Amino acid sequence: MKNKQGFLNTNVMGLKLEICSKKPLTGFLRNGICTGSVSDFGQHFVCCLIDQKFLDFSFERGNDLKTPKPEFNFPGLKQGDKWCVCVDRWIEALNNNVAPKIFLKATNKLVLKKIDIETLKKFALDIN
Secondary structure (H helix, E strand, O other): OOOOOOEEEEEEEOEEEOOEEOOOOOOOOOOOOOOOOOOOOOOOOEEEEEEEEEEEHHHHHHOOOOEEEEHHOOOOOOOEEEEEEEEHHHHHHHHHHOOOOOOHOOOOHHHHEEEEEHHHHHHHHOOO
């Protein structure tokens, strides 16, 4: 299953990629789904439940996710929002013990190129 840009619309479990969030509207393509396009160098593929630790960590790293940026159709995030996070940023947060929880059903299979499924499962909110 691929989108019109040729990117996978399959989740890490091999099923159809579910919507991460419509409010706020997330995804690199702002379609609610953690899929990509050739211009998505950040690979916004990990569907996360945003928490304050992650927001503060990203801010300290020079990525202000709190402040709205209407010119980029970015509403600004707060704790409790769901958001498609860049794969490398999530790994960096993991290595600094501030990785947010994730939704496997809405996380793109392409993350498996960089993060193993067992690690992802430890942070999953949507499996037992």
